[in-house]
Amino acid sequence: MRLVTFALAVVLALCGCAAFPTAPARVDFADGLDARAVFAQSLAAHGGDLRQYDGDINLSTDGRWYRAIQRIQPVVTDAAFRVTSQERYRPRDGVYAVAHAGPGGRKQVLRTRDRLAIHYNGVPEADPVKRRATAMTNDAFRLFHFGPTFVAERATSMVRLPDAREGGRTYRRVLATLAPGFGEAASDDVVLWIDAETARLFRVHMTLNGFETTQGAHVDTTFLAYRQVGPYLLPTRFHERVRGPLRITAHEWWTTGIDLDRGWTDADVSGPALAGRAAAPAAALPADAR
Numbered sequence: 001m002r003l004v005t006f007a008l009a010v011v012l013a014l015c016g017c018a019a020f021p022t023a024p025a026r027v028d029f030a031d032g033l034d035a036r037a038v039f040a041q042s043l044a045a046h047g048g049d050l051r052q053y054d055g056d057i058n059l060s061t062d063g064r065w066y067r068a069i070q071r072i073q074p075v076v077t078d079a080a081f082r083v084t085s086q087e088r089y090r091p092r093d094g095v096y097a098v099a100h101a102g103p104g105g106r107k108q109v110l111r112t113r114d115r116l117a118i119h120y121n122g123v124p125e126a127d128p129v130k131r132r133a134t135a136m137t138n139d140a141f142r143l144f145h146f147g148p149t150f151v152a153e154r155a156t157s158m159v160r161l162p163d164a165r166e167g168g169r170t171y172r173r174v175l176a177t178l179a180p181g182f183g184e185a186a187s188d189d190v191v192l193w194i195d196a197e198t199a200r201l202f203r204v205h206m207t208l209n210g211f212e213t214t215q216g217a218h219v220d221t222t223f224l225a226y227r228q229v230g231p232y233l234l235p236t237r238f239h240e241r242v243r244g245p246l247r248i249t250a251h252e253w254w255t256t257g258i259d260l261d262r263g264w265t266d267a268d269v270s271g272p273a274l275a276g277r278a279a280a281p282a283a284a285l286p287a288d289a290r
Helices: 002-015 035-045 067-072 128-145 147-154
Strands: 057-065 084-090 095-102 105-111 116-120 155-166 169-178 188-195 201-207 218-229 232-244 248-260
Touching (some): 035 147, 035 155, 035 169, 057 067, 084 128, 095 128, 105 128, 128 147, 128 201, 128 232, 147 169, 147 188, 169 201
Antiparallel strands (some): 057 084, 105 116, 155 169, 188 201, 201 218, 218 232, 232 248
16 A cells, blocks of 8 residues: 555656756846856855865754655665765865764765765775765765855856746746766756845756766755855755656755864875864754754
């Protein structure tokens, strides 16, 4: 009975699927701004390009995966390990380390411009399927947490789409092609929803070409809250949905801690666990700021 109910839910979800947006032949905008100008405003509203920041950013997060997405994409969600996280990011050279934890134990990921290292409960992971899925999700979460900078680094083209209205607000939309894409994808497309009044990034809608079971799928993540962290504006609450080929809620998570400039080294984030100045949890945010 459970399998029948689940299959019915999937069929109903498939009936509501939508295609990923494509570039129109031509659209004229009353504000006179092209895609690059709209994106530049958003990048500035978030404090500018993080790659110019000569320091490190440290986050902690917590969240929940929805049951349907765990069943449909068990390798991608990796929900036995990816519940809470400690994230260490050094923007100037792209070093991004994440210590995940969940009911299955601990998963440690180090992603640099030329290296991917994964450990499960202290044991190195060599399985190519798990490595492809991890590379894709690790890149995707760098987009979610540090969005404008990730796009600035990888976008090869941008085109402006017609504006959208939601919740009484107008959003300028920019379709960017990223190369490389997420993980091992040669390219991916991302639609940025940018608030017309504040220039804040409200949503990213993206393809996922970097893993065999997500090719042809597209998801969006909406940023529900922000916090000023030094010179930068960072999102702190996230809601992720699958938009095609089916429509389901997938994941929600929130930032529980942030701090800057510990001065951790490559060695501190290169082992099976965070060490040295990278080890301590990110400084906790007040409960009402999460």
